Amino acid sequence: MNGLQVLAWMVSRLLGCLRLKPGNKKSFYRKRLLRDLASVGADSIPIVSVISACTGIILALQSAQQLEKVGAISYVANLVGVTIIRELGPLLTAIIVTGRSGAAFTAEIATMQISEEIDALEVMGIEPVRFLVLPKLIAMLIMVPCLTVWADFVGIFSGGAFSAIALGINEVTYFNNTVEFLKLHDVLAGLVKAGGFAVAITIIGCWQGFLAREGAADVGRKTTNSVVISIFMIILLDLFFTALNFLFR
Amino acid sequence: MKFSRVAQDITLKKLSLGYPGKVLMKDLDAVLPAGKISVILGGSGCGKSTLLRHILGLNTPVSGEIFLGDTNLTDLDSGEEYKQIRTRMGVLFQDGAMLGSLTLGENVALPMQEHTELPDSIIEEVVQMKLRMVGLGDFMHYFPNQLSGGMRKRAGLARAMVMDPTTLLCDEPSSGLDPITAADLDQLILKLKETFHVTTVVVTHDLDSLFNIADHVVVLHNGRCLYQGDVEGLQQSDDEYIIDFLERRPTEIDHSMERAVKFRSRV
Secondary structure: OOOOHHHHHHHHHHOOOOOOOOOOHHHHHHHHHHHHHHOOHHHHHHHHHHHHHHHHHHHHHHHHHHHHOOHHHHHHOOOOHHHHHHHHHHHHHHHHHHHHHHHHHHHHHHHHHHOOOHHHHHHHHOOOOHHHHHHHHHHHHHHHHHHHHHHHHHHHHHHHHHOOOOHOOOHHHHHHHHHHHHOOOOOOOHHHHHHHHHHHHHHHHHHHHHHOOHHHHHHHHHHHHHHHHHHHHHHHHHHHHHHHHHHHH | OOOOOOOOEEEEEEEEEEOOEEEEEEEEEEEEOOOOEEEEEEEOOOHHHHHHHHHHHOOOOOEEEEEEEEEEHOOOHHHHHHHHHOOOOEEOOOOOOOOOOOHHHHHHHHHHHHHHHOHHHHHHHHHHHHHOOOOHHHHOOOOOOHHOOHHHHHHHHHHHOOOOOOOOEEEOOOOOOOOOHHHHHHHHHHHHHHHHOOOOEEEOOOHHHHHHHHEEEEEEEEEEEEEOHHHHHHHHOOOOHHHHHHOOOHHHHHHHHHHHHHHHOOO
């Protein structure tokens, strides 16, 4: 099978999983889901927090320099809030998750592919896509939006704290401005983006893993491909969602 | 469709197999008898493992048919039918193919959890029993990477046998093992056949394994079947390749070496 055929095979089997009876409970699927939830979500919190905090401070610094010139320094809050909630929160979270989890998905599946573990699943009558991809997809759909909300909160909070300490903006004014200026629509638009990114990262990561054929070197190649293609797709999806948001504002 | 729970012959009829653009084997006819150990013998790259993958349904033949008893495996295109028949087939892959993220117990339990509605406590008991059967009763909570190659293969056998299959397929079980561990594994395969009367197919190029376990031998070379029958008949064969193989006599490397020496003298 060529690359696109493997992608079609994987997506069709993934869609086939939707037809499963909800009562069909298997303890090992639950265990795999919990493991993926922990690795995608909980384990990403430190790095997401640090990067979001830095981004909030950078945005506050950059915007303060420009807004100070026109005497509108109190608008730092609006700029940091909107930029993080609408754009940088979902985008940076997705890029971090691509590097951590997307790459790990590819490496895991590619290694299983070359060590005949996927074949072993097939001959045991266990659907590899259901066993490997579905728990990852569910974990990503739950955790990427959660991480995005956390990144938004940390980014805005750190921008506010920095503005209060270094720029002398009153912290109450800062948070009032943020709350007043942001709309629920902005938060939802960011979460929709996060969901789209989660699907793209999982599909691309797992797809590249299933494509591995030629030993250990191929695992590295496919992992690199997975990260590069995922980041490219995230940017394209971001453009698409932002354009959509602009049209239906 | 209901599939038999009794060991059955595996019949290959005019089977041609290979990969896109390359036919490895043409018009292969063979019967791997029920309840016996059939050894598929041949040099590296002759298509032994590919044949096994075709019997397992992981690859589709170029032409021809594979029967398990009366069931034509090449006709089974629906996932559900194949799923059913796969519960009757146990497979030991070349390196065990144990899932690295699961413990031995979880690996062995996997087919039962997927195909039965048994409670976890019963599954755990069966798993413990199967691991004890292969001498790994104390290693249930170990991960595959904490075990030696021989132990991983024995664990692979426990997983292959957990659903009480009627057919056991082993891909190079002795490869990469020291002679004593390989002989232990051969004894285990022999014991499984005698205890559970499974139709066993072992792909190997290991002559010690061949003489230890084979009831029936199929020799493959250059895309065709050179011999099928019992071990005594094989030893009396007058085919040049079989004689070379049984006497472990190098052939192609010798010629290559001669050519290299001639080339070197010209340089």
